[in-house]
Amino acid sequence: MNWKDSNTTLQILKNAENGKYGVLATIAYTLDHVIAMVQAAENKRSPLIIQFFPWAITHSKGNLIKAAKVVAENASVPVALHLDHCQNEEIVKFAASELPFDSIMVDMSHYEKEENLRKTKDLVKFCNDHRKATEAEPGRIEGGEDGIMDTEELEGILTTPDEADLFLQAGIDILSPAIGNFHGDYPPAGPQLRFELLEALESYTRARDVRLCLHGTNDFTPKLLQDNIDRGVSKINVNKLVLDTHLEFFQKNANRISLTTLFDDSNKILVERMEYWIEQCRSAGRAK
Ligand SMILES: [Zn+2]
Numbered sequence: 001m002n003w004k005d006s007n008t009t010l011q012i013l014k015n016a017e018n019g020k021y022g023v024l025a026t027i028a029y030t031l032d033h034v035i036a037m038v039q040a041a042e043n044k045r046s047p048l049i050i051q052f053f054p055w056a057i058t059h060s061k062g063n064l065i066k067a068a069k070v071v072a073e074n075a076s077v078p079v080a081l082h083l084d085h086c087q088n089e090e091i092v093k094f095a096a097s098e099l100p101f102d103s104i105m106v107d108m109s110h111y112e113k114e115e116n117l118r119k120t121k122d123l124v125k126f127c128n129d130h131r132k133a134t135e136a137e138p139g140r141i142e143g144g145e146d147g148i149m150d151t152e153e154l155e156g157i158l159t160t161p162d163e164a165d166l167f168l169q170a171g172i173d174i175l176s177p178a179i180g181n182f183h184g185d186y187p188p189a190g191p192q193l194r195f196e197l198l199e200a201l202e203s204y205t206r207a208r209d210v211r212l213c214l215h216g217t218n219d220f221t222p223k224l225l226q227d228n229i230d231r232g233v234s235k236i237n238v239n240k241l242v243l244d245t246h247l248e249f250f251q252k253n254a255n256r257i258s259l260t261t262l263f264d265d266s267n268k269i270l271v272e273r274m275e276y277w278i279e280q281c282r283s284a285g286r287a288k
Contacts, residue, residue, distance in 0.1 A: 003131045008080040009103035010133050010173055012047040013211040016234035021282035022225065025049035025082060025213070026274070027239040029056065034068045036246075036267040038075045040274030044284040048075075049235065051082040054091045062099050069100035077287035082135075084237065092123050096130040103133040103174070121170040128171065135213055135235075136170070138163040139178030158197060161204045174211045174235060177201050181216035190219055195231060202232035217241050222280040229281065242277055246270035 004010055016023045028034045028050050041048035050072065056064045065081060072079035080102040086092045087107045095101055106123045108116040124134045139159035159177035167175065179194045179201075198212075205212055213235035214228050220241060229236070250266045257265070278284050 004133065004173070007102055007131065007133045008078060009049060009082055010211070012049060012078055012080055013174065013234045015047070015286070015288065016283065017206075017211060017232065019286060020229070021286060022229040022234055022236045023047050023049055023283050024242070024274070024277055024281055025051050025084075025235050025237045026242055027051055027053065027084065027237075028068065029243075031064060031067050031071070032263060032267060033243070033270065034071050036270040037242075037274055038071050038077075038079055039267075040271045040278060041077050041079065041287070042075060043271070044275055044278045045077060045287045046278045046281075046283040046285070047078040047080075047287050049080045049082050051084040051237070053084055054086050054088060054095075057083075057091060057095060057099065062094070065095075065099045065101065089119065089123060093126055096127045096132045101132055103135060105135040105137070105174075105176070106172075107137060109137055117166055117170060120167065120172070124171045133173040134171070135174035135176055136167050136172045137176040137178065137215070138167045158194065159201065160197075161200055164201055164204060168205070168208055168210055172210065174213050175201070175205050176213040176215050176237075181214065183216050184218060186219045191216075191224060193224070193228070195227070198228070198231050198233070206232060211235060213237060225277075225280055226282075236281055238277065242270065242273045245273055 012023055026037050028037060034050055037048060037050055050068060052065060068081055072081055081100060083095050083101050083104040085105055085107045087110060092104060092106055095104055104127050106120050108119040120136050127134045139157045157178060164175055179197050180192050202212060212233045214233045215237045217238050218240045246266050246269045249269050253262055
């Protein structure tokens with residue numbers, strides 16, 4: 001059996017694509033976030049992908065990922081661990097060979113196209129040799145996130161099927177297209193996505209057994225999320241969408257209540273918010 005058939009990220013996403021629902025891929029910053037996110041997935045009987053920025057590795061010498069793995073393994077629903085936007089080649093290699101990730105996003109988009117493709121291909125092979133699935137982003141999604149190089153100065157480039165094909169040839173398992181999505185907060189007009197492009201990419205990736213991932217979901221409405229899922233997107237990256245009310249509560253109450261109450265109550269808010277978005281993705285009750 002090919003190792004990819006038992007890779008947790010790929011299993012979760014393939015089931016989602018076949019079942020026409022989306023799975024949240026939630027950014028966690030602390031072990032506390034991991035615990036609340038898994039709790040919500042268990043409450044809703046939903047699969048879940050928890051993802052980390054490379055910051056989480058350097059911040060903890062990788063220990064946060066190892067601790068998250070313990071939580072994931074003890075969960076009663078499938079939970080995969082994913083590394084988001086890894087722009088540093090050494091960290092990709094460390095994460096692939098030393099840490100319990102199921103999948104890694106190789107992000108060399110800050111290099112010129114040919115260099116980007118060459119590096120992506122080499123790193124995908126390295127990851128696959130260590131049984132990690134890979135994700136990449138042809139084109140360029142605008143904006144910046146925590147610990148990720150701000151590419152706002154670089155022009156956002158849309159992903160064409162031709163461009164996607166070059167990355168598929170590099171052997172990636174998950175494609176994150178740039179279809180007008182934006183990292184961080186959207187301009188006042190809100191997200192303006194190019195669905196005709198997404199539809200063209202979907203028929204292309206599906207035929208090649210590659211899954212689709214949506215980045216830049218801040219300010220998304222449930223309807224917009226579902227419009228993407230209806231067009232075949234299975235991996236839904238979220239950050240602020242689930243963490244916003246939790247962080248607000250934390251900031252407001254950090255000096256007012258005991259630490260144990262602060263952690264309990266703020267995590268309760270995170271669990272509720274997670275449950276809401278799990279429902280919107282239609283992944284509730286889908287855990288196998
Ligand atoms: Zn992203």
